[in-house]
Amino acid sequence: xxxxxxxxxxxxxxxxxxxxxxxxxxxxxxxxxxxxxxxxxxxxxxxxxxxxxxxxxxxxxxxxxxxxxxxxxxxxxxxxxxxxxxxxxxxxxxxxxxxxxxxxxxxxxxxxxxxxxxxxxxxxxxxxxxxxxxxxxxxxxxxxxxxxxxxxxxxxxxxxxxxxxxxxxxxxxxxxxxxxxxxxxxxxxxxxxxxxxxxxxxxxxxxxxxxxxxxxx
Amino acid sequence: xxxxxxxxxxxxxxxxxxxxxxxxxxxxxxxxxxxxxxxxxxxxxxxxxxxxxxxxxxxxxxxxxxxxxxxxxxxxxxxxxxxxxxxxxxxxxxxxxxxxxxxxxxxxxxxxxxxxxxxxxxxxxxxxxxxxxxxxxxxxxxxxxxxxxxxxxxxxxxxxxxxxxxxxxxxxxxxxxxxxxxxxxx
Numbered sequence: 065x066x067x068x069x070x071x072x073x074x075x076x077x078x079x080x081x082x083x084x085x086x087x088x089x090x091x092x093x094x095x096x097x098x099x100x101x102x103x104x105x106x107x108x109x110x111x112x113x114x115x116x117x118x119x120x121x122x123x124x125x126x127x128x129x130x131x132x133x134x135x136x137x138x139x140x141x142x143x144x145x146x147x148x149x150x151x152x153x154x155x156x157x158x159x160x161x162x163x164x165x166x167x168x169x170x171x172x173x174x175x176x177x178x179x180x181x182x183x184x185x186x187x188x189x190x191x192x193x194x195x196x197x198x199x200x201x202x203x204x205x206x207x208x209x210x211x212x213x214x215x216x217x218x219x220x221x222x223x224x225x226x227x228x229x230x231x232x233x234x235x236x237x238x239x240x241x242x243x244x245x246x247x248x249x250x251x252x253x254x255x256x257x258x259x260x261x262x263x264x265x266x267x268x269x270x271x272x273x274x275x276x277x278x279x280x281x
Numbered sequence: 282x283x284x285x286x287x288x289x290x291x292x293x294x295x296x297x298x299x300x301x302x303x304x305x306x307x308x309x310x311x312x313x314x315x316x317x318x319x320x321x322x323x324x325x326x327x328x329x330x331x332x333x334x335x336x337x338x339x340x341x342x343x344x345x346x347x348x349x350x351x352x353x354x355x356x357x358x359x360x361x362x363x364x365x366x367x368x369x370x371x372x373x374x375x376x377x378x379x380x381x382x383x384x385x386x387x388x389x390x391x392x393x394x395x396x397x398x399x400x401x402x403x404x405x406x407x408x409x410x411x412x413x414x415x416x417x418x419x420x421x422x423x424x425x426x427x428x429x430x431x432x433x434x435x436x437x438x439x440x441x442x443x444x445x446x447x448x449x450x451x452x453x454x455x456x457x458x459x460x461x462x463x464x465x466x467x
Contacts, residue, residue, distance in 0.1 A: 243306075243309075243406050244406050244408065246310075246313075247306070247309040247310055247313050247406035247407075248313065248406055248407050248408055249312075249313040249314070249315075249316035249317045249320065249407065249418070250316075250407070250408070250409065250410050250413070258410065259408035260408040261406065261407070261408040262408065
């Protein structure tokens with residue numbers, strides 16, 4: 065049971081708050097011999113797997129470490145470029161660690177506004193007027209719970225499939241938003257929420273929720 | 282008949298305490314608006330604090346009269362320590378529903394007193410952004426204290442600081458300390 069992340073969207077579909085609670089690390093380590101049988105490219109200053117998916121190393125994964133030492137962008141700890149290092153036969157066999165890249169803030173904003181469009185489409189698909197849109201979305205690895213307030217703010221919580229009582233949690237997060245964002249004179253509507261007290265209380269609520277769901281399980 | 286009718290006016294009724302609780306949410310939203318109102322009219326943090334303090338002083342002046350009549354049978358405090366205790370307990374209780382946490386006397390300066398509040402009610406929902414530095418919206422409460430002290434003829438400057446929660450630094454005028462020492466002799 066886990067709560068992965070929380071998103072808050074403004075009424076115009078912009079991401080105004082995002083919090084990752086539990087993140088799952090996907091990392092694969094493998095020793096390679098020369099020549100390297102997967103194709104790597106450089107993208108956004110990271111080494112990305114482009115071709116040759118195998119043994120849990122998927123396309124889109126990024127190279128995290130070489131021979132146990134962390135990468136710094138596209139260069140090794142000692143400043144040497146990775147591409148040059150991997151092209152040199154004398155460096156083999158080499159141990160490479162790949163992992164799934166975390167979503168960047170930009171990605172999250174992009175996905176959130178994308179989801180918002182789907183939500184609007186869902187509302188239009190409804191044969192009956194005033195549909196609530198997407199409240200719940202189920203996949204094999206996660207569940208997404210949504211809650212739209214009367215003023216158009218949308219709260220999304222991504223959880224593990226067996227997480228219970230998320231509706232209650234959504235209401236609690238709404239309460240926190242009403243308390244610590246709206247009653248804060250330094251918060252302006254529709255803008256990203258940067259309030260210490262909001263964040264600390266949100267963390268508290270999430271921890272309580274997880275504790276209570278452990279107890280009832 | 283006419284005298285009977287007169288008795289029912291609001292002025293003839295005793296000033297009862299009544300149910301004097303208001304919604305915390307209502308207060309918090311109002312206070313948030315006050316801060317935003319002030320913020321739109323000033324350009325710097327010290328100015329904002331001064332403006333909030335000004336608002337607080339208006340509250341303090343009115344609270345003093347009301348509480349003296351309600352709780353003290355019309356008798357005003359004349360001793361320094363007494364009025365500080367009056368603020369710490371009576372005023373704070375009627376305004377915020379609880380007493381302030383601590384009252385301290387500065388070690389190095391006999392003009393200065395500290396009133397300490399761990400969790401200030403006015404700051405309950407407020408997160409101050411980093412660029413605002415050491416702004417404390419409890420400057421409003423500091424203004425209340427200042428209003429009460431000044432109208433009770435204890436001229437003082439009161440400021441709010443972030444220290445052990447919120448600390449109100451009360452700096453009395455020289456004349457107050459002198460007068461209090463004279464009173465002590467009697």
